[in-house]
Amino acid sequence: MDLKWVPEDEGAADGANDAVVGAIRQLIRDKNKKAVRKVLAHWPPENIMELLVRLPLKAARKLLEILPDQTSSRVLSELRPQYRAAITRDETVERLRELIRRMPPENALDTFRDLPDDVQDRLGPDLKSFEGIQASRAFEKESAGEIMQRRHVAxxxxxxxxxxxxxxxxxxxxxxxxxxxxxxxxxxxxxxxFKPRALLLVPPDTPLSKIMSREFPIVSSATDQEEAALATAGTEFKSLPVVDNDGRLVGQITTKMLARVVAEEAAEDMLKLGGVNEDARPTDSVPKILRNRLPWLLAGLVGATIAALIIGSFEEELEKAAILAAFIPVVMSMAGNAGLQASVVSVQALAMGSNWPGDRLIYRFGRELLGALLNGAIAGSILASLILGGSLVFEVADPVRLALATSMSLLTVTTIAAIVGSFVPLALNRLGIDPAAATGVFITTSNDVVGVLVYFLMASTFYF
Incomplete structure (x- = not known):
């Protein structure tokens, strides 16, 4: 039986999904667990979650009991708290408890952290024998102490x-x-x-003091997990020792966990750069979509309004030469793209722990300036050529002056946008503001305003 869930944003989803819900309900009534597991084996957790919500409560509970343990835990993490509380009966929590007890310590910690807080609270008191889980809950969220593994070799x-x-x-x-x-x-x-492979290169009686490296990263248990991940950059050590307030070793952050943190932080930065809150999910409700996205859209609206007012202030120029309006989107698009490219590179560099003190900052400024000038000159030359070529086919008033005005506009806005995009994230970072969260809307807004202003100043200078 090949049953597939149709995402809610696709046409005819309700009708197709009603048929799927009916088929799954029948399999549950028939107690055909094998068939249910086979159907849902390749479904993503969010689709299984939508199925659970559409099923009657009794059938949803039975489905959760039929699903493999690992799948159940992932689906539970996607459910809304109110529905999750109704669906997670004592039998479900007991299955999760046994699942975690059977797992290797590191996998158990990962699974436990992925569960919602209310389910963790129900499981926690009965998992006192598993020291890692209880210890991790004593630390701040997203801290080195929370994600560390207590078992290590010292x-x-x-x-x-x-x-x-x-x-x-x-x-x-x-x-x-x-x-x-x-x-x-x-x-x-x-x-x-030291790395274990170092033991292969020395005689058996060599003391560890002769093998070890004294240059290695250390973080405290209170360190933010993103800072902890950055601490290993540029070193040969990918597992990170974690110490308490007295500097005593209490655990380690494994290579696997560090890679997971980097991936999670990169995903959050991508959402922030796009003007979306880091907790946004494809399954968000309409109110949550509004909360996550509307503030950033309104911030962009302010910038667009300012740009529109600038265009309106040049009404006389537009009346004299309406063709100028045709190139406003070109200039604004180039400014936005140049600024976004530069800002993404800067945010990525900051996320990887790079900084540019002193002469390195000056060198980067010179490099960005030269690159922006070359990009702007090439783009401006191409646009000027297109205008001059087009004037041979279409009637264009004073094409040489128009080509000069638009090409100079592209050169200027591309240069300004690239410099602003490169250094705004650095400035925000110095001020203690998350550059990923503020850069996207700031760059877009500023480039729109500056792009339009520069364009009409160039038009006033070279075209009229």
Missing amino acids: LAPDRSAAEAVEALQRASDMIGSVDTVFVIDADNRPIGA
């Missing part, structure tokens, strides 16, 4: 390479693959680190 500096190999062998069953071994002093403070 040895004294006077231990030998042979002893380190034995320790790794013992730890492999408990932790799995080990990316970094930490060296600690008598007070459990990390003083060095």
Whole structure:
């Protein structure tokens, strides 16, 4: 049986999905669990969530019991709190509890963190035996302490390479693959680190103090997870030691978790650059869509209104040469694209931990300026050629002056937009403002206003 869910934004979705709901209900009534699992095996969690909401409550509970444990946990994280509370009976929570207990520690922590807060609260008291879950809940949200794994390999500096190999062998069953071994002093403070492969390159009796590197990143448990991910940039160590307020080693952030943090933060930055709140989801309700998007749209509306007022102030010029209006979208589009390109590069660089102090900042300014001038000159030359070529076919008043005005406009707005796009994120970052959140709407608005103003100033100078 091949049943597929039609997204709600596609035409005829309701009719097609009603048939799917009816077919699934019948399979549930027939207690055909195998068929239900086969049908939903490749459905994304958000589609299963929509199915659950459309089913009667009793059928939805039975479906949640039929689904594999991993799928159930992902679907629960997508459900609205009110409906989730009704659907998660004691049997469901018990299945999740057993699922987490059977998982390796790191996977269990990942699954537990993905569950909604209310489900975590119901599971938490019965998982005291699993130290990692309880410990992670004691830290701030999205902090290094919350995402760290408490199990790690840490040895004294006077231990030998042979002893380190034995320790790794013992730890492999408990932790799995080990990316970094930490060296600690008598007070459990990390003083060095090394990669396990280093043990293959030295005699067995070599002390770890001769193997370890003293240059390695360390973060405190209160450090934000994004800052923690950036701490490993440019180092050979991809697992990160986490210390408490006294500098004692309390855990590590694994390579897998760091990669996950980077991916999550990149996704959030993309949403912010697009003028959408970071918690926006494809399944958002209409009120939530309004809350997440309308403020940014209104901010853009302010900029567009200012640009329109500037255009209106040049009404006399437009009456004299209506053809000028045809090139307003060209100039505004070039300004917007140039600014967006530059700002995305800057935000990405900041996200990766790059900064440009002193002479490096001057060098980057010169590089961006030269690149913007070349881009603007090439784009302006192409537009001028098109205008002059078009004047041979269509009647254009004073095509040479028009080509000069529009090409100079493109050169100027592209240069200004690229410089503003490059350095506004840096300035916002210095002021403690998230550059990804503010850059998109700021760049778009400023470029619209500046682009229109520059265009008409150039037209007044070269065309009239």
